[in-house]
Amino acid sequence: MAETINSVRGMRDILPRETKIWQIVEREAFNVIEEFGFEEIRVPVVEELRLFQRSVGSFTDIVQKEMYVFKDKGDRLLALRPEATASVVRAYLQHQLHAKKRVTRLYYSGPMFRYDRPQKGRYRQFYQIGAEIFGGESPYFDAELIVILSRILNRLKVSHYSFEINSVGCDRCKIEYSNILQKFLILRANELCQDCQTRLRHNVLRVLDCKVVSCRDIIKDVPSIQQILCDGCKKHQQTIYNCLMNHNIQFIENSHLVRGLDYYTMTVFELKINGEETAVAGGGRYNNLVKDLGGPHTPAAGFAIGMDRLCDLVAPETKEGIEILVFFLGDKALQQGTILINNSRIEGIKLILDYNERSLKNHLKVADREEAKHVLILGDDELVENCFLYRNMKDGSQKHIKFDQFSNFLKGLKNV
RNA sequence: GUGGGUGUAGCUCAGCGGAUAGAGCGCCAGACUGUGGCUCUGGAUGCCGGGGGUUCAAAUCCCCUCACCCACCCCA
The missing domain is CATH 3.40.50.800 (Anticodon-binding domain)
Structure with missing residues (x-):
């Protein structure tokens, strides 16, 4: 018998027993998202490397150590997408969608690639369903995203979840807080872990969710971003909170929630199953990304659902055809x-x-x-x-x- | 990238220096030739993950490697 060949590390087959669940989850998620007026966009799996460096951030772990990068025969420097927001923004600009509507709601689904060590709920090829809103400044858009996620889970009969929410501040607050943080941490730089020393220079906020004990010890003395936020940021955040409370959606404020993508401004959030560490979905607001990628100033926000993780939580349908x-x-x-x-x-x-x-x-x-x-x-x-x-x-x-x-x-x- | 665990039949696993490698489940056949589930009888199946080493002798001990699982980092 000839030698058999297996799938490569971190890339798996999803077999019929599971695809039945995937079909249910996809159906419900698409239904809910479409009910809110989102339209589907399909973007390529391969993009120029530059796109992710400029959007996700050159100094993020995702870009620095987790991306599949290669050159094609035309010597173009390309990457398998580690996430899709960058591609959607690219497409939004490339096709001038900003000129067609004031507010554009788009959703996507498909595989993403990150060169990570595989473990529970984590694969090198994993799947996301995501939604993005362009041209919306109001905090109600942020809340809408969270309402959508909540509705999807409810339809799938997943309970025991809640949202963690934070604000990383608008342009000015983000910079101001970064400066405060930098000044504070630089005094004790030699006590920080190796990673945090580089974070200190390139992306101070990330120090906040470092898990190294010695770093945590220092972080707990740092002023919370909540004390720094300007009136606008505070009001934005409070409106979201009120809206969620009126929807009876469980959430907690986590002032250390930062997220590993550089493009977020103001709202960031994660969807967590009670008792679990890893998030099932995450997202936030990115008011500068469209501009940073060469477009007009366009406030925007979005989320992505980790399908592999969500599907693990959903029970198979009992009634069969x-x-x-x-x-x-x-x-x-x-x-x-x-x-x-x-x-x-x-x-x-x-x-x-x-x-x-x-x-x-x-x-x-x-x-x-x-x-x-x-x-x-x-x-x-x-x-x-x-x-x-x-x-x-x-x-x-x-x-x-x-x-x-x-x-x-x-x-x-x-x-x- | 770091740390821990596991790879033996289709599946779950036992065997942990000694003979022809086992069990349960599953599979095939028959008892029973056009009526299933229960029972009984018989049968097939393994590069013991791969490579190297130690030994009279290796599934078993050592080294390397690959894969999977779990945790960390990070993320969905």
Whole structure:
């Protein structure tokens, strides 16, 4: 036997048992998102490396150590997308969507790639469904995103979740707070971990969610960003909170929540399942990204759902469609029966043909093992009578169905 | 990138220096030739993840490697 080849590290197959759940999750998520007026956009998986350096940030972990980067035959420096917001903004600008509508709501879904060590709920190829709002300044847009996420979870019957929310401040607050933080931390720079020393120079805010004990010790003395926020930022945040409370959505303020992408301004949030560390979805506001990527000043906000993680939380649907297992006794029955069946198929009923030659007994054994509920038998005896033999595997009852009544019979089954 | 765990039959796992590598479940066949579930009988199946080493002898001990799982970093 030849050597078998397996999928590469961190990239997995999603098998039928799971794709059933994925289909449910996708359906519900798309439904909710569309109910809020979002339209689908499909963007490439490959982009210029520069796009992610400029949006996600050159000094983020994502860009520095987790990206799949390669050169194509034309010597272009490309990357597999580690996230999709950058691509959506790129497309938004490339096609001048900003000129067509004041507020543009877009959503996407598809695989993302990060060269990470795989572990629970984390893969090198993982899937996100995301939504972005362009041209919306109001805090109600931020809240809308969170309401959408909450509705999706509710439809999927996932409870025990809550949102963590913070503000990293508007342009001015973000800079002011960064300065305060920098001044404060620089005094004790030698006590910080290696990573935080570089963060100190390139992205101070990230020091806030460092998990190293010695760093945490220093961080706890740092003034909270909540004390620094300007009136505008405070009001923005408070409006979101009020809105969420009125929607009965659980959330807590986490003043250390920063997120690893540089483009966020003001609102950042994560969706967490109670008792779990990793977030199922995350997002926030990015008022400067469109401008930074060469467009007009356009306030925007969005979220991304980690599908691999969300699907782990959803129970499979219990009600299943009608499936009928069909088998034949003898070659003549097989020949004629196959045609008859294929010509009578109707929507909503699965007719699964078994072409194997077995004794009736063994056929029923197989049907039993595969937990078939309905079985259709066609053998010589039936053929001369122009009928199928239908057997209900649950109660063992059976009856003959004339060929010309077969379609009606199927319709009848559907309505039971 | 760092740390820990695990790789033996299709699946779950036992065996942890000694003979032909086992169990349960599953699979195939028969008892029972057109009526399933229960029972009984028989059967097939393994590069013991891969490579190297130690040894009279390796699934078992050592080294390397790959994969998976878990945690950290980071993120969805």
